Amino acid sequence: xxxxxxxxxxxxxxxxxxxxxxxxxxxxxxxxxxxxxxxxxxxxxxxxxxxxxxxxxxxxxxxxxxxxxxxxxxxxxxxxxxxxxxxxxxxxxxxxxxxxxxxxxxxxxxxxxxxxxxxxxxxxxxxxxxxxxxxxxxxxxxxxxxxxxxxx
Numbered sequence: 001x002x003x004x005x006x007x008x009x010x011x012x013x014x015x016x017x018x019x020x021x022x023x024x025x026x027x028x029x030x031x032x033x034x035x036x037x038x039x040x041x042x043x044x045x046x047x048x049x050x051x052x053x054x055x056x057x058x059x060x061x062x063x064x065x066x067x068x069x070x071x072x073x074x075x076x077x078x079x080x081x082x083x084x085x086x087x088x089x090x091x092x093x094x095x096x097x098x099x100x101x102x103x104x105x106x107x108x109x110x111x112x113x114x115x116x117x118x119x120x121x122x123x124x125x126x127x128x129x130x131x132x133x134x135x136x137x138x139x140x141x142x143x144x145x146x147x148x149x150x151x152x
Contacts, residue, residue, distance in 0.1 A: 005082075007073070007083065008084065010041065011038060011039065011051040011054060011085065011087075011088065012037065012051070012088070012131060013036060013051050013065070013088050014036060014069060014131060014132065015055070015089075015091070015092050017110065019112060019113075021036075021111055022036075022055075022092065022110055023110070024038070024058045024059060024105055024107075025105070025106045025108070025109060026105050026106060026124075027104045027106065028104070032122065033122050034111075034122055034123055034124065035125075035128055036128060037055040038085070039053075039054035046146075046148045047146055048065045048088065048146075051063075051065055051086070051088045056099070058105050058108065060098075060099040060108065061092050061096075062092075062095075063091060064090060064091050065088045066088070066090060067089045067140045067142065068087070068141040068143055068145055068146060069141070070087055070139055072084070072127050072130070072131065074126070074127050083127075085127060087134075087135075113136070116128075116129065116132065117129070
């Protein structure tokens with residue numbers, strides 16, 4: 001048994017506007033890939049706050065979290081890193097086009113489902129398309145499905 005194993009806790013947002021999805025074009029392991037706005041939860045940060053922060057840092061968009069789509073577990077075949085992702089829907093509120101995006105982020109394009117499917121070979125992981133398909137199928141959980149228990 002590997003006592004050092006632990007999943008990486010991440011969040012992602014699905015933001016749809018007029019039939020297009022806000023995506024992130026980024027460099028990962030020297031390759032250009034596409035992903036939802038996503039990233040790691042920081043110490044003492046709740047899941048929704050992390051999703052809002054990561055979306056802003058990677059796209060320049062201020063968003064409002066609406067619903068929880070679900071949770072995803074994925075192990076990268078290259079690194080053997082396991083990711084535990086909480087996926088939220090969000091509405092785009094305001095864009096800050098002058099904001100400097102996170103290092104490694106090349107662009108934050110709005111893409112149709114067809115355009116995303118055309119990029120299947122350059123999606124960061126299979127979770128990207130699975131998350132969109134789950135969203136489009138209507139999978140939703142209320143935000144109160146998540147409980148943040150404060151330490152005493």
